Amino acid sequence: MRYHRTDVSYLAEQQTFTIQSHDQRAAHDGPVVQRKHIDLVQTFIDEIKNRPESKADGLPRIFIWGNEIDDIAFIRLVEECGAHIVMDDLCTGTRFFWDDVPETEDPLDGLTTRYICTHCPRSLSPQEGLREEDLENRFGYMRKFISQWQANGVIFYIVRYCDTCELEGPDLREYLNNLKLPVLMIEDDYSTSTIGQLRTRIQAYLEMISTS
Template sequence: MIEDFKKIYENRHNYMKAWKAKNPDWKVLGYMCSYMPEEILYAAKVLPIRWLGGHEPQNVTEPHIMGMFCPFCRDVLAQGLLGKYDYCDAIGITHTCKHINQAYESMILHRGVDHFFIPTPSKMQDKQALPYYAGILKIFKEQLENWTGKKITEDDLKRGIAIVDENRRLMRQVYETRKADNPPISGLDSMYMVTASQMYDKQEVNKIIADVIKNELPGRKAKNDPGIRLMILGSEDDDTAFINMVENCGSSLVIDDHCTGSRYFWNTTEPGNDLMSVIADRYLKRPPCPIKDMPNRTRIPHIQGLAKEWNVAGAIVIQQKFCDPHELDKVAIVNGLKAVDVPTLYLEFDVTVPIGPFRIRVEAFLETLGSEDLF
């Protein structure tokens, strides 16, 4: 049922505590960046779950992170310091922005948790990136073997790849249905679905998604009137209150590009004999975070392609306050969308989103888009 994903999202910690009690032979690793190689974790019988914020005011992170670091990293750290993720046996992160890395470092320093750091290459387009990263993943595999006390076999790796790739394929199928003039699933329900895939056991989530694709989406309409078709992109975003508000203003969010959305699942692995190279290649080729998109900007044509394929009338570009990578990316993205005649609305997010003021700006943007259709 589509409603199941909302339940998982809103009750993630209770779901995970119950899951862990039923699966004592598994460990749980909480990760803070979508470049985490989940295939290897599933192969090791370590369940990867994404640490996200609680979208509530907090007062525990000031001694750890300066106020000019992004609200997302402070919110994530707050959840850890408050014990929300205490069912995790370890935390992990890949080489990413300095802000979320500080949340990881503070958890290690002040909570003494087991931890794994994966130095993903910054220049993912470099010809040396693949052999380098494949070697790093082999080291990560050995570290997991030492931590769990279990050998990870080739069959284990194939099983891990199959689990994660199935989720990616299913999510792509769901997103394809959103190309319809009246999509069968809303942007909000799509967000619940993809975040549930990151917060819970994919083996169970995949079954629910497959059932929804087969039995619920055919012939379904999320709204009587889908309104204006919008794209949302930019910094990390799992703010369901904001998404709900936008879609209640006479629009449908039909596609996204952010690390809790399509960038997380967009491409699958490609066949190959060296499984570490297969996994490494997938992450090197995924739609990149702006911090990894160098020296050539590959994000622009990808985003332009999404806007065209999903037939959007406008785009909301969001940025977590003080998010350096996306702030430096903003002008290029806005200009890239302008080049394909897609107007944009820029919004800056904090831990809690000011729904009232944002509603006024969204409604004005939609009114502008609607008036353009008259001429």
């Protein structure tokens, strides 16, 4: 199932967009142990790959970072505002399945290393070298994702009271600003009353990207 999820992410890599962001998110969020779901995702991947390539639409390509998104309403909102979410670094997204488990003599060592070394803010990365070196050590993997998926903006989506994400945010914003990438930080609490405010902020952010 891990490889199916990775394949779904690669479908959004090209400028000729053949997969909708909310469909990509739904494929990531499905059950991981049900054979029926694995078969459905494979069918979905085959169907997407057989679609004729469309012309690049020029819409902003957004990378999303944060803790979790288990409701595709926010993804749909970003799409409705005129953008594609092409890649993520979320606890319920690529952070959960992207990296391999290292092969070790004791399999438990490999599993614990994989979970401890995930790119979640709760995992402490020791500071190495000067400030810029430290930021690159902690966030360099994101630069590679952003470059490969050709993202031109980053949205921080943080479910309120995730203190580790909130503490990591300023350092990550500094790193991305050094890369000349515009950042929008959103704190949410799953309240439907915030949709109007979120829409306004996202539209303003995307307009800024489009005119820059």
